[in-house]
Amino acid sequence: MPEKVISVGLILPELTRSVAEEHLDELEQLIRTAGGDVLAKVLAKRQAPDPATYVGSGKAEEIKQLVAYHDANLVVFDDDLSPAQARNLEKIIEKAKVIDRSGLILDIFAGRARSREARTQVELAQLEYLLPRLTRAWTHLERQAGGIGTRGVGETQLELDRRIIRTRIAKLKEDLKHIERTRETQRKARSDAFTVALVGYTNAGKSTLYNRLTRGGAEAANKLFATLDAKSQKAAFEMPRETVIIDTVGFIRKLPHNLVASFRSTMEEAVAADLVLHVIDHSHPQFEDQRAIGDEVLRDLGVEADRVFEVYNKSDVLGDQPRLRRRDAVAISALTGAGVDDLVEAIRERELLGGEVMHLEIPHEESRLAARLHELAQIYETQQTDNGTRFTAWVPRDAVHLFEAHSAGSLLKPARVS
Ligand SMILES: Nc1nc2c(ncn2[C@@H]2O[C@H](COP(=O)(O)OP(=O)(O)O)[C@@H](O)[C@H]2O)c(=O)[nH]1
Ligand SMILES: [Mg+2]
Structure with missing residues (x-):
């Protein structure tokens, strides 16, 4: 009930x-x-x-x-x-x-935390919220109980409780560090993928969009904070580079600061992304406020503005497609799929921005260079020839010079002799 x-x-x-x-x-x-x-x-x-x-x-x-x-x-x-x-x-x-x-938000988070990391983060936030209140609450109880002798008992009990909580807080922080290290290792393992993080106010439609851009699996619901764990998965679209989409916990007005602090690591992963999609519920009467709160959080977390791309969601509710003045923004409906192609195109452009698609022919004897290419580039196609291997690959800008000598120009022409 x-x-x-x-x-x-x-x-x-x-x-x-x-x-x-x-x-x-x-x-x-x-x-x-x-x-x-x-x-x-x-x-x-x-x-x-x-x-x-x-x-x-x-x-x-x-x-x-x-x-x-x-x-x-x-x-x-x-x-x-x-x-x-x-x-x-x-x-x-x-x-x-x-x-x-x-108290209410902490309660919701406690009820929704699933992964070990989220549960640890929420418990930490709850105890930190409780600690200062515990003191006063006890003072209050003491006064109520009154009488000689109660004070000492209260103090002892209070000290004990405080000590237990502090020990627990220290333990949770230690656990979190460990979890973060594991996460860091996982992140490094896929560091050559292009990462796209979905961030924004709660209920903006991040998880719905995540499901559309990937094979799905995120809970999307008309609830605040349906998602507590940063989920990530490969994009289900043909992309120039291997692309990983990250769904995140939403922001809200007046988020308890303990919670912000303990979810920082989850957010930081998103914040380290190559591209941050700021999802905004354009149909919400307060969308400008919500966007401002998002901007503030992103600024606090140290995300540079040029890595942020604004996505105005729920265009289906607005009827006439609203005109967006900003160039680095698109209007979509994650629900109907309208505009999602434009968004994917925008992500593609961003991916290609940092490098070049090259046609290369690397001779057999240059196997070290071919190995470098596999390491650094995103390879679309390979073809064996008599002399070596032809590649079509996206090469990050700062590595282009390594391979330029083997640029094959058009695939029909023989490799340039340098
Ligand atoms: N009308 C409409 N509703 C949407 C759209 N995108 C998401 N929603 C709804 O908004 C609610 C919140 O979506 P969800 O993806 O869970 O938001 P999140 O909190 O940002 O992850 C759900 O009821 C969705 O069905 C959209 O483009 N149009
Ligand atoms: Mg969500």
Whole structure:
């Protein structure tokens, strides 16, 4: 049975009501993803969050009434609450649990983590989120229990818990390092492939596009964070070079920073890609905001703008094909496939950009050079001749000079004698 939830947000001076409402809609999607059912939404207009209760004590009383009316068991706040705010709100609201946005997102991640890496990353983020709150929560309990003697007991218990958590955090960090090393080795093993990473706001359509560009297998769903593991697979299209497509976990507004930190390694793999496709849900009323959040994350991760290509997805919803002003962008529908050919063409162009397609004839006695070619180039075709081997190959720009002497020009002409 889904939990019965009331969601709460603020309209601060810098937000219009409609934007605040869209933020609450997003929160509702997160709540649904976590298995909750939103029965009522509360928006409070304020100059600033109330330090004691976030919404103000009047609103908090109102929420209490709503909880009773709907028989709700959970109240979710769209911003992070300080441990004191959470505690005060719990006291006022009484009958329902109180959690904040970070707590909710961590909960979703915990429920969706599958691989060892994702589970390790999420547990690490959860413990780091818990640690500072643990302190205050205990202080709170101590005060409640009161009386002589409880303090010492509390302190001891608190120290013990903290120590256990810190030890666990250290262990998880160690595990992650190990997992990252393995990942690094795997990455090196396929380093001559051209890698294309799909990044973007959650629900933008990354996994749907991934399935279209590869043989599929990624879960695409109208849920936030359906994907937690960076999946990768060879492109199912004929490409100039061996091409690997990487699907990634999405971004979201106000992602808990512990989570960002622990998912950094997953993102870094994507960020090391030769080409980063920034997938944007063009049909979303807030797509510009979402794109800006994506840009910010990419900048933080150190991705240069010239490696990023914008993909405006869900063009089918928009009806008339929107005109894109940017040159380094395409409009597609990952759902219907419209525009995907243009995207593939754009990827092809990028792949070819860093080198040249060469026709070569390498004599038998130059077997070392032929071996170099196999190492450095992407070979499309080989053909044995009396003198040696003819190749059609894509050669990275900085290696072209090694083979130029053996350029066969047109395949019909004999190799140039140099
Ligand atoms: N109308 C429409 N829906 C799409 C398109 N691409 C993805 N979706 C839907 O958007 C939702 C999220 O897609 P998903 O690929 O899981 O997004 P991700 O979170 O970025 O991986 C799913 O319900 C998809 O069916 C598209 O081009 N048009
Ligand atoms: Mg996905």
